[in-house]
Amino acid sequence: MQTLSTEDYLKAIYHVSQSSSGAVATTSIAKQIGAKPSSVTDMFKKLSDQNLVKYQKYQGVSLTNEGVKTALRIIRKHRLWESFLVSHLNFNWDEVHQVAEQLEHIQSEKLTNELERFLDYPTHDPHGDPIPNRALFMKTYNKILLTELPVNKECVCVGVKDNSSDFLRYLDRRQIGIGTPLQVLHREDFDDSLHIQAGKSTLMITKKTAENIYVKS
């Protein structure tokens, strides 16, 4: 049985390990969690004692099988709750993270599984991230960044890389969301900006925006 804090660390280690190869460094977790590196070292030792991570001094950590499972159980709850907040409690997709960060720690298998049933077994959360099912298996599809999409190819927005409120509200204003049909009309060589068709309107977005939008064709 984990504490709130160890759960957040395991989740952070999982996320960092997904977006980079090799062992997870102390400072990367310190940044993610918002703690000092010395605190992270302490926690690495505790997690190592519980066999949730493999830890070698000065060499970072990697999750054990049990560590991965524990992380995925938290992520499953986080994403189910996010889905619930958006689908039934009138939350916007930029408001859910802070609350889900708390709800993900509620301990009750029955609660999690009944919530999943109530939501009709969603496969993705409001940000397009896959929700692990009861067996902790995630359905992932081939998504690419909008920057990698060939000109004129039709596609659909299926996710975002940056989950910040700022970015999500910016997309709201541009009327881009999960499911919005997108098409690159023209790529400007000078500054890599894109002219795109988004739903029924055409607009211009910067490279920085495009590399935070996942699409599927």
Next chain:
Amino acid sequence: MQTLSTEDYLKAIYHVSQSSSGAVATTSIAKQIGAKPSSVTDMFKKLSDQNLVKYQKYQGVSLTNEGVKTALRIIRKHRLWESFLVSHLNFNWDEVHQVAEQLEHIQSEKLTNELERFLDYPTHDPHGDPIPNRALFMKTYNKILLTELPVNKECVCVGVKDNSSDFLRYLDRRQIGIGTPLQVLHREDFDDSLHIQAGKSTLMITKKTAENIYVKS
């Protein structure tokens, strides 16, 4: 902003103060919380420093106005979540307490108020206890214990005093729940047992059972 622990103490103090007059004693809270009296003394001091209780050494505590408000906010969340678990997530009324004990600490006014809206502004939880509204006002009706009901008077079960799983499941087996019409057919002088009409069936219950059932006529 309170911690999980201080919130549980405030709630416990509120409940004990409701069911007895005068200041709340250290041991009564120790029993309720499941902690040692010395721990309770420590917490009384902390709560006193925050002006949530009035505390005099050896004389127990009483909640300040701010303390009452904080307690009611937790109770509001606890009962709303209990209602949600029963009405939408297939929980039985004897299973909700342990989970609500966790959910009551989630901090998000929007979440609480949207949950209340989603549930269509319920006034009572699955155990018949009143749910404080947004202004922390509770609608209470005149309820009496089944032991106090005159013979042959028709009434309806509106609540339970004992919230233990054992008692609630016992009531399930007897097909007595919130809303069940009840009537005392005969009071046995010898052992104070009652012959009652419960819905369509007649059955016998002990005094102990009767004094844990609230009814309204």
Next chain:
DNA sequence: AAAAAAATTTAGACTTGTCTAAATTTGTTA
């Protein structure tokens, strides 16, 4: 390969919440 920089760990401290054991106060009984 040595020096400098960056990353990481250790040492020691603090907070919150808890405990046991001992001391103190209050209440009750003879």
Next chain:
DNA sequence: TAACAAATTTAGACAAGTCTAAATTTTTTT
């Protein structure tokens, strides 16, 4: 009312999680 019992508080300890400052190791740069 003096002795005893019960309730309460104090003193001192511990675990979890965090921090700062100093020491150590690794990595990068000259």
